[in-house]
Amino acid sequence: MAVDAFASVLRELEDGLGSARVLADDFARQAYASDDTPKSCPPQAVVFPRSHAEVRAIMEIALRHRLPLVARGAGSGNVGGALPVAGSVVVSFECMTRILDFDPANRTITVESGVVTGDIDRLARSQGLFYPPDPGSAPYCRIGGNLAMNAAGPKAVKYGVTRDYVLGLRAVTGTGAEIHTGCRTSKGVVGYDLTRLLVGSEGTLALITEATLRLLPAPAAKATLRVCYDGSVPACAAVARVMRQPVIPSALEFMDHHAIAAIRAAGAASDLPAGTQALLMVEADGDPADVARQTAALKAALQGPGLLELQEAQDPAAVAALWSARKSLSGAIKRIAPLKINEDVVVPVSRLAELVAHVDRLARDWRISIVAFGHAGNGNLHVNLMVHPDDADEMARAREALHRLFAEVLRLGGTLSGEHGIGTEKRNYLPLELDPPTLAVMRAIKAQFDPFDLLNPGKTLPDSDQ
Amino acid sequence: MAVDAFASVLRELEDGLGSARVLADDFARQAYASDDTPKSCPPQAVVFPRSHAEVRAIMEIALRHRLPLVARGAGSGNVGGALPVAGSVVVSFECMTRILDFDPANRTITVESGVVTGDIDRLARSQGLFYPPDPGSAPYCRIGGNLAMNAAGPKAVKYGVTRDYVLGLRAVTGTGAEIHTGCRTSKGVVGYDLTRLLVGSEGTLALITEATLRLLPAPAAKATLRVCYDGSVPACAAVARVMRQPVIPSALEFMDHHAIAAIRAAGAASDLPAGTQALLMVEADGDPADVARQTAALKAALQGPGLLELQEAQDPAAVAALWSARKSLSGAIKRIAPLKINEDVVVPVSRLAELVAHVDRLARDWRISIVAFGHAGNGNLHVNLMVHPDDADEMARAREALHRLFAEVLRLGGTLSGEHGIGTEKRNYLPLELDPPTLAVMRAIKAQFDPFDLLNPGKTLPDSDQ
Known part of the structure; x- marks a missing residue:
């Protein structure tokens, strides 16, 4: 967007949110230019809505100006889910941190999307409950990011993932529609399951503003x-x-x-x-x-x-x-090489030994330092290729090794990502796992929720010529 | 469809499946005219595919002739989910009963949609595992029906519902597309969650042919x-x-x-x-x-x-x-009156006493015999209005009582159905719970998956003028 045209967008955003929560200076744009992927793209501006109503207002402005929006929790994801795209405005949920309802008797909590995941767990524990999903970033990541990526962690082997703890959502779609999904009870089958369609959709279908989560009794x-x-x-x-x-x-x-x-x-x-x-x-x-x-x-x-x-x-x-x-x-692994290419593939638990042996062979055959660890009970192996981004030959070998890794994972009956998601980093590998008719259905859903491709464009789904 | 035109449809179906598995005689049409709702509508024919490929063939014939299809498991649902619609062909999954893969080491089982739910549990238990969802109909209902309705049962309070045990699906959409959803591992976040979009969609989006289910260790x-x-x-x-x-x-x-x-x-x-x-x-x-x-x-x-x-x-x-x-x-309750209007509303557990008291007041104020029981740990109350369908005054009072019941359930923070689903019986109550933008999103999803409205038309979503 031309600078002048964007100046008028900025004025509209400031009218909606107040100028203190609309930042377009170089410092802010740089501070929000990356997530935990080794890439950077400064957005045109960063906005900090304080309420669902302000998120709606932002979406309306985005629709009027065909402005791409990139939703962001803590920016701790490592597949580019929160990486800004060219010309975009980052919608940071950092100021939406209200606990809207905490109901220990019914073991539910309703929060705004910017609440820190660890804070939800801490509040739950004050009443003998807990929030099971425990990504490594729980002390600082935001629940909205967890919902977008369907985050997991070590406890998933026993307790499941974010998806399993979401009862209902409030969200704004790419057409500006406000929707309420799911229910606030532990059971409900009214209409299609839009809740779980949004969970894991990486901010590409709707901006999630509020969520009702299920809690469990804390183990003693x-x-x-x-x-x-x-x-x-x-x-x-x-x-x-x-x-x-x-x-x-x-x-x-x-x-x-x-x-x-x-x-x-x-x-x-x-x-x-x-x-x-x-x-x-x-x-x-x-x-x-x-x-x-x-x-x-x-x-x-x-x-x-x-x-x-x-x-x-x-x-x-x-x-x-x-x-x-x-x-x-x-x-420790940061000492091996400056760049970590971090894959989180999954295979059936009974095939984990084969996968680990294959990773060893890849490291040897392609002369790449690979460190593997992960959530073995789910068959979820984090395969970290440690490389020097300036070494073109090593980078080419790493790409080859990755391709072979993915092929082996699929041969073993596995999947390309267990918890990190797709973002920018894996989207062009999706056709290895998903067949064209299934991808076509996903693309149609994207087009329905976000017909102008304003919500996190270029994420999750592969380029359409793939 | 005119009789002559349907004769040619029948020939195509017989060409695809063999004449023994295409029934259009009066006896068969009557036998498949109802589910466990007190309504009846004979289909034009009943077909019994034996494989995923045959289901695809049926969908292609339906698309050529704009023929409505009603998927059916055991016909044990009680909201009209499997009730034929005028001019439809019932697709019975009774002949798709193969166990495609049983993998105790990875606690998964892959089955065709016609497998009896109780048989899955029995097979699992032979290896020290179990399949937790336990609808009352488990001895005879089919897993495809459970998937369509997101079935539950008494164990849901501890173990959750059908949705929580589905890893992946194979299905044919209303455009004839074959899709593969989800994964076969205990974790996976690749693409949108089509699995849970299909679960609970009551046969209105796709014909589910195969499912990979998660099993748990059986309690000793x-x-x-x-x-x-x-x-x-x-x-x-x-x-x-x-x-x-x-x-x-x-x-x-x-x-x-x-x-x-x-x-x-x-x-x-x-x-x-x-x-x-x-x-x-x-x-x-x-x-x-x-x-x-x-x-x-x-x-x-x-x-x-x-x-x-x-x-x-x-x-x-x-x-x-x-x-x-x-x-x-x-x-016992069948002795009270010939017709049971069976609602399965849900409220937060802490509000259950208020709901039960309200049901008592409704019974008294509207002079209706109401029997209430259910899965109290989920706040899921089965409210059974026992009525005489020929008593117009009583039926009118029952309708009034139902309206007030639903209003109270929503006032208490609940939902209109916990496990039975919507089907024909509750669809026109949906606007009480779902706002117009959320319903519009669901309608758009239906139109995307099934643009010619061939899959279980007139189910789940309300009439569009609602």
């Missing part, structure tokens, strides 16, 4: 196991054994030998036994007496060839000590 | 409590107390005093204490030791004013004896 106790194996194959076999017996762990996390080498190099794994080539972090939660029973069952399943050490903790300090190796990983 | 033990109260208010207060403490029961069923009077009249409640005016059936499941702990917590929550008797059972015969009063209810 937790136990943590750290289990070391002499290789990934025995560790993955243990994962398969755990997921075949009846006790579902509340976390079942895996780290491969590259990950362990990285944390050793960072000096953070000094208490791991020599020869550790794979690590599992396993948790059980529930009533204290039952946690003891669950832990015994999990330990029995974790026993097997290649087990080097099993440590257990229940008090918070000891639990934190066991997690320290895993928690140090994010920092 | 179960305990059953039958708890008698001297009135509905104390019973509902007990329900609210149960749902505020941390142990979630695996069933929490309620019967009001009209229900108890009906089973007493049928001679089936001889062991209930005198003065019983409300009954709760409560179950806990899990590991044997933990079930004892859960039961103790539930009993503590069930204690309170108005409690007359609490009986407990664990062995199957004793459990069955406790359930016998509840199980006799369906037969």
Whole structure:
């Protein structure tokens, strides 16, 4: 949009929101130019609505001027979901942080989209409840971003993902229509399930302004196991054994030998036994007496060839000590190479060992440092290709390795993303997984909700010539 | 369609399926003229595809001839979801009963849509697993019908509904497109959630041919409590107390005093204490030791004013004896009046007592026999108006009572249907709950998936002048 034309857009936005919540200076545009993807594109402006009504007003202005809007929570996503597009205005939900209703008796909470996910959990726990989805970014990410991406985390293996905790939404579609989806009760089948159509749609169908979430009773106790194996194959076999017996762990996390080498190099794994080539972090939660029973069952399943050490903790300090190796990983792998290409593929749990072996072969054959870890109980492996973006040859090899990784994931009956989503980073891989008629249905839904392609254009779905 | 024109349609159907699986005689047309609604409309024919490919062929014939299709599982629904419409062909999935894949290691099963729901559960249990959704019709209903209606049952209070157990679908839309939705793993966020858009869409968007379902470890033990109260208010207060403490029961069923009077009249409640005016059936499941702990917590929550008797059972015969009063209810209420208008409204659990009191007032003010029972842990009350269809005055009073019931449910923050769905019977009440923009979005989705209005026309959404 030409500068003059945009000046009039800015005036309309300022009329609607007040000038303090419409920023178009270079500093603001740079501050909101990226999410957690290594890309950058300054928007034309950033706006901070304070209410559903202001979001509607923004959408109306966008419709009048054919202005692309990019919804943003905390900008902590890593597939470009909140990356601005050229000429866009970022709609930050940071000022929509009201708790509209907290109803412990009915185990629901209704919040505006900008509420920090961890704050929802904290409030729930003050009444003996909790909000199960626990992405790593929970201390700062916003529930609107979680809804857009259908966020998950370690607890998903037992408790499911964001989608499973949303009862109803209030939202503004790309035509400016205000819709109310779902219900506020624990059951309801009135009309089509628009709630779950919006969850995971990455801000491309509607701007979600409010959500009613379901809460669960908080488990009274937790136990943590750290289990070391002499290789990934025995560790993955243990994962398969755990997921075949009846006790579902509340976390079942895996780290491969590259990950362990990285944390050793960072000096953070000094208490791991020599020869550790794979690590599992396993948790059980529930009533204290039952946690003891669950832990015994999990330990029995974790026993097997290649087990080097099993440590257990229940008090918070000891639990934190066991997690320290895993928690140090994010920092440690940054030392390997400046750029992390982070994939979060999923395979059936019984095929996880094959996937891990394939990743090892890819690392060797294509001479790429790959660190693999993730939510093993869901078969959800985070495959991190550590590369130097200025090394064109390495980048080309990384692309080849990625293609082969995706092909293998699909061959094993898996899916290309378990929780990170598609955004800009994976959208052109979608035709590997989704056939043309299914993609055509998704495109038609996009066209229906957002006929002028104003909501997060260029995200989620592949280019139409794909 | 004129008889001659339909003769050529029949020939095409017979060419596609073989004449043995295309029935157009009067007997077949009458046999498939109804579901469990007191209405009847003979279809032009009934077809029995044996495979996904045959369903595609049927859809193509329907598109060529603009032939309405009504998908049908067992025809056990009670809102007209499977009721034929004038000029339609019923697509019965009774011959699509293959188990395509059963994968205990990954806790998934892939089935054709005609598999009986109870058979899925039985197969799962043979490997220590189970399929949680348990509609009362599970011994004979078909999974395709459950998917269409998003079926639930008593276990939903702990385990959720059909929607929560569907990973992916294969389906044919109203344009003849074959789509594959979702994934076959326990996590996945690739593209829009078409899976849950189809679940609960009552056969109006696509013909679901195959589904991949998630299974859970089967609980090893179960305990059953039958708890008698001297009135509905104390019973509902007990329900609210149960749902505020941390142990979630695996069933929490309620019967009001009209229900108890009906089973007493049928001679089936001889062991209930005198003065019983409300009954709760409560179950806990899990590991044997933990079930004892859960039961103790539930009993503590069930204690309170108005409690007359609490009986407990664990062995199957004793459990069955406790359930016998509840199980006799369906037969017993048929003696009250020939027609049951069966609503399954939902309110927040904390408002259930208010709803039950309102139902009592409606029964008195409008002189209608109303029997209320249901899945109290979800706030899901089955309100059965027992009427004589030939008594025009009574029917008019029943309609008035229904309107007031729905208004009260919405005032209490509830929803018009928890599990039965909309079908023909409730669709014109939808505008009470859904605002025009939200309905418009649903209508647009219907038009996109089924532009010629061939899939179960006249169901789910209200007439467009509403």
